[in-house]
Amino acid sequence: MPNEFPAGKTQLVVIVTYLGLLLLLGFFASRLFRGTKKDYQLASHSIGPVLLLLSLFGTTMTAFALVGSSGESFKQGIGVYGMLASASGIVHSLCFFVIGVKLWKLGRQNGYSTQIEFFRDRLQNDWIGLLLFPILVGLIIPYLLIGVMASGVTIQNLTAGAFPNLFPSYLPGTDQVNPTSHGGVPPWLGSLGICLVVLIYVFFGGMRGTAWANGFQTIVFMVLGLVAFCVIAFKLGKQNSLIANLQVIAESIPNNKSTRSNMSHTKFITYMLIPLSVGMFPHLFQHWLTAKSAKTFKLPVVCHPIFIMIVWVPCVLLGVWATTGLIQIPPAVQSNQNAVLPFMVRSLTNPLLGGFLAAGILAAIMSSLDSQFLCVGTIFNNDIVTHYAGKKRFSDRQQVWMTRGFIVAIVGVTYILSLQGYRSVFAMAVWCFTGYASLFPLIFAALYWRRLTAAGAAAGILAAAGSWIYFFQDSKFGAVRDYTIKIPLGANRELEIMAVVATFLAAAIATVGVSLITKPPGEKVLDRFFPPKNEAF
Amino acid sequence: MKHFVWILVAVLLLAHHDFWFWNDDRLVFGFLPIGLFYHVFISIAAACVWFLAVTMAWPRELDEEATQRFSSQLTTRHSTGTLRSDDQTLVEEDLTVRGDNTVRTDEEPS
Numbered sequence: 271m272p273n274e275f276p277a278g279k280t281q282l283v284v285i286v287t288y289l290g291l292l293l294l295l296g297f298f299a300s301r302l303f304r305g306t307k308k309d310y311q312l313a314s315h316s317i318g319p320v321l322l323l324l325s326l327f328g329t330t331m332t333a334f335a336l337v338g339s340s341g342e343s344f345k346q347g348i349g350v351y352g353m354l355a356s357a358s359g360i361v362h363s364l365c366f367f368v369i370g371v372k373l374w375k376l377g378r379q380n381g382y383s384t385q386i387e388f389f390r391d392r393l394q395n396d397w398i399g400l401l402l403f404p405i406l407v408g409l410i411i412p413y414l415l416i417g418v419m420a421s422g423v424t425i426q427n428l429t430a431g432a433f434p435n436l437f438p439s440y441l442p443g444t445d446q447v448n449p450t451s452h453g454g455v456p457p458w459l460g461s462l463g464i465c466l467v468v469l470i471y472v473f474f475g476g477m478r479g480t481a482w483a484n485g486f487q488t489i490v491f492m493v494l495g496l497v498a499f500c501v502i503a504f505k506l507g508k509q510n511s512l513i514a515n516l517q518v519i520a521e522s523i524p525n526n527k528s529t530r531s532n533m534s535h536t537k538f539i540t541y542m543l544i545p546l547s548v549g550m551f552p553h554l555f556q557h558w559l560t561a562k563s564a565k566t567f568k569l570p571v572v573c574h575p576i577f578i579m580i581v582w583v584p585c586v587l588l589g590v591w592a593t594t595g596l597i598q599i600p601p602a603v604q605s606n607q608n609a610v611l612p613f614m615v616r617s618l619t620n621p622l623l624g625g626f627l628a629a630g631i632l633a634a635i636m637s638s639l640d641s642q643f644l645c646v647g648t649i650f651n652n653d654i655v656t657h658y659a660g661k662k663r664f665s666d667r668q669q670v671w672m673t674r675g676f677i678v679a680i681v682g683v684t685y686i687l688s689l690q691g692y693r694s695v696f697a698m699a700v701w702c703f704t705g706y707a708s709l710f711p712l713i714f715a716a717l718y719w720r721r722l723t724a725a726g727a728a729a730g731i732l733a734a735a736g737s738w739i740y741f742f743q744d745s746k747f748g749a750v751r752d753y754t755i756k757i758p759l760g761a762n763r764e765l766e767i768m769a770v771v772a773t774f775l776a777a778a779i780a781t782v783g784v785s786l787i788t789k790p791p792g793e794k795v796l797d798r799f800f801p802p803k804n805e806a807f
Numbered sequence: 808m809k810h811f812v813w814i815l816v817a818v819l820l821l822a823h824h825d826f827w828f829w830n831d832d833r834l835v836f837g838f839l840p841i842g843l844f845y846h847v848f849i850s851i852a853a854a855c856v857w858f859l860a861v862t863m864a865w866p867r868e869l870d871e872e873a874t875q876r877f878s879s880q881l882t883t884r885h886s887t888g889t890l891r892s893d894d895q896t897l898v899e900e901d902l903t904v905r906g907d908n909t910v911r912t913d914e915e916p917s
Contacts, residue, residue, distance in 0.1 A: 348840050348842050348843040349842065351843055351846050351847075352823070352825070352842065352843075352845075352846040352849075355846070355850065356823060356846040356847075356849040356850045356853070357823060359849070359850045359853040359854070360816070360819055360820060360823065360849075360853045363853065363857045364816065367857070367860060367861070371866065371869065375869055513836070513837075513838065516837075516838035516839075517834075517836075517837040517838045519838070520834050520837065520838040520839070520840070521834075523840065525832050528832045528834075528840040528842070529829065529830050529831060529832050529840070529842055530829050530830070530842055531829070531830050533829075535824075535826060535829070538824070539824050542820070542823070564866070564869035567861075568861040568865070571857050571860070571861050572854055572857045572858045572861060573854065574854075574857075575850045575851070575853035575854045575857065576850065576851070576854045578850060579847060579850040579851070583843070583847060586843065587843075590840075
């Protein structure tokens, strides 16, 4: 029987079934669609606390959280958790609290759907939108690529063996079969399938379909992640109890992976700025606006750090366990760290569970892709087409169709770009987050500093973009995976800091400096954004 | 109390940089490297601090403002007889209209 129905095919059947379930969910969400632009883009502000928690968490946790974290901890050890997960637990909730709640309030009052609408109104300047548009969209493309590429790699690794004649895979530069991917659904096809499924449920379900799918997928990847962790622990440890297994495995972890002996202190500290990117993610802005009321934010603010812990601790431990020698990691996987988690799942679990776990990994990836696709479609429609052509020129229904059209286009572009080759999920994500974190001073000033001017904001955006481009090209466009800025201190010592420090400071200094030397904004506008009663924060 | 909460957030940010466990390879409970265990503790502490924040430093006027705004919109629409479908949606989702034409939010006690 196993010969008639190889392991890879079992996993493929589970993956396809899971994708079918998602399409069904999208279909039900589309049945509730009210036909208006507001409903398509913001689910008519109807999302309650539990769904908001799940959808915000699912959106922020992408391939980066599962595939990237395990791959990076395989390389760097347990320090990856502190560097990003516990830091995000503090900073993400901080952003939800001080940025999200306030933007929700302003969004409800003034009818925004996108960040650009907010900045145009707050700064009373049309050009600021044109300046922000290419940056916000340009930064989201690599973020989308992370998900699309990781889904392709995951599907290939977990379906290896299914079609050896149809999809052979060889080690680079040789005619030797690559055991980790031979016969698996190739990345171009796996990524295409994922793109199409996400496209379909976003296309028909809009924000409601996206939020429902995110909620469902968040539960799926959290539960299946924990199950994978326990199953792999039993397989690696070969003991009778979970604790005994964990203890046996832990004793085999190399010292440099169970400590941070290879990690720079200043790099670790300066990583703290990376999670500030959440304050400027355009797709998260849109999710914030779906909240039913301000109180809806309380649950996400409190539970987000715990949810991060539940997902990241097992992933980081799995990555570290892969270095113990209890499982042999083939050179092909060692050179492609995105494949560490899929390889462990495939090697150490049975085909059926492997299929479920593949679905869990794909769930984490798709729960971010959907929001990003919807967000880019919304930005194109609201900030470019209807903004310049005139809102009255198009009916609500026409705008829904235009948003859908842009979503189809951006999915197509992202898919084509994803075929261009492999990049480290972690490295690409960090560059993308660096860009958004550099714009954090702008959103913070717009909400809390009356003196911010349009010229100051433009200077901040240009400084962030200019410095980001400089450092990104200096890193050979992400090819230097561990790129940091090294400041010589003399006596062969140097300070190693993340590029985000420089880009963040450049943006903050330019924003404040230029705002102070330009004409302050009018009191009439300021009164709308800084009412005397509001002393909330 | 708001200041107390923000001091706790600052303490949390400082405590995050645990140079004291940097090269320590001890295992907590025999399986969790202490550097990882400490940061798990930081994650739980973060949730506790944010619980205090939403309890003690929550901007309550947001909900009051929302109620007032929707109430005034609704009154205007009713008085001018221009209750539109969009406003009707607002009523269905956010507010309950009482018999005396006052409104309350869904999360307000009945």
